Amino acid sequence: MGVKINDSLDLLSVFLTGLPGLEAQHGWLSFPFFTMYIVAIVGNSFIMAAVHADSALHEPMYLFLSMLAITxxxxxxxxxPTVMGILWFDAHRVNFDDCLAQMFFIHTFSCMESGVLLAMSYDHFVAIYNPLRYTAILTLPCILSMGVGITLKSVVLMAPLPVLLKQLPYCHINILSHSYCLHLDLIQLPCADTKLSSILGLSIVLATFGLDSLLIVVSYALILYTVLGFASGEGRKKALNTCVSHICAVLVYYVSMIGVSIMHRVAEHVSPLVQHLPLCATSAQPYYLQR
Structure with a gap:
């Protein structure tokens, strides 16, 4: 029988499975994974530095791009840390508190990314629907307020998750089927009723990713309606071309989210490589908090 560890959670650890069956290839796999991380971090850092340094880029589109780069x-x-720790040092075991902290930051930044994508869709809508008042509507204080609001919303919504998980009893060494800690897995571990955490997780999904994606669809429906009213075919083409990159970013983001969710539901029917490789390879993907 397991011993409940609720008074000394500092002694509790979790085991991250990583890429089961490919332990012998970890050394080789570490190179492409680390390269992807470096490209993502350095590339986005250059975007932020360029926008900060050049006053000509202090426009809504580039400011929103900087916010997206931050997320x-x-x-x-x-x-x-945990992905490369597994690949480089075979470090599968993680302290429970560190696991909760990682979960919080992953979900918080993912929520922020969803909010920034929504803000960018609003930017495109204003630029096409009311171009003459674009600069009057999307002023620098307005954009900064949106950024602060997105950050505060994400932090406030995600903060209760680790707090609630911290209060629950755990009965054994816990195994997570990822290379990092997610609410989706952690909520399965406590030997107690997790209904409150489940309801909270589902509510957060609906209030962030669900609502954001719905509003993005609405904004693009309005954009399409506005563009179809243009008399000039060239004008329609030019207006739609300004939205292509954002649409691609939205598709990558939400397709990844759906992919992660589906992968968890059919995990027992696919190979371990298919289950885990997409989760480790995408360094900026969204994550469900609840099945």
Missing amino acids: EVGVSVSTL
Whole structure:
């Protein structure tokens, strides 16, 4: 029988499975993974530095791009320690408190990324629907307020998750089927009722990713309606071309989210490599908090 460890959680650790069956290839696999992390972190850092240094880039589009770069770096830095620890040092065991901290930062930055993508869709909508008042509507104070609001919303929504998990009893050495800690897995570990955490996780998903994606769809429906009203075919083409990169970013983000969710539901029917490789390889993907 396991011993409940609720008064000394500092002694509790979790075991990250990483890439089961590929332990002998960890040395080789570490090179492409580390390269992807470096490219993501350095590339996005250059974007932030360029926008900060050049006053000509202090425009809504580039400021939102900088916010998106911050979230990308945040998620990459949050997942890098455990992923590379497994590949380089075979360090599968993680302190429970460190695991909770990693979970918090991964989900917080992912939530922020969803909020920034929504803000960017609003930027495109204003630019196309009301171009003459674009600069009057999206002023620097307005953009900064949006950035602060997105950050505060993400932090406030995610903060209760580790607090609630910390209060629950755990009965044994716990195994997580990832290379990093996610609420999706952690909520399965306590030997107690996790209904409150489950409801909270589902509520956060609906209030962030669900609502954000719905509003993005609405904004693009309005953009399409506005563009179709243009008399000039060239004008329609030019307006739609400004949205292509953002649409690609939205698709990558939410397709990754759906992919992670589906992978967990069919995990027992696929190979360990297919289960875990997409989760480790994407350093800036969104994550469900609840099945």
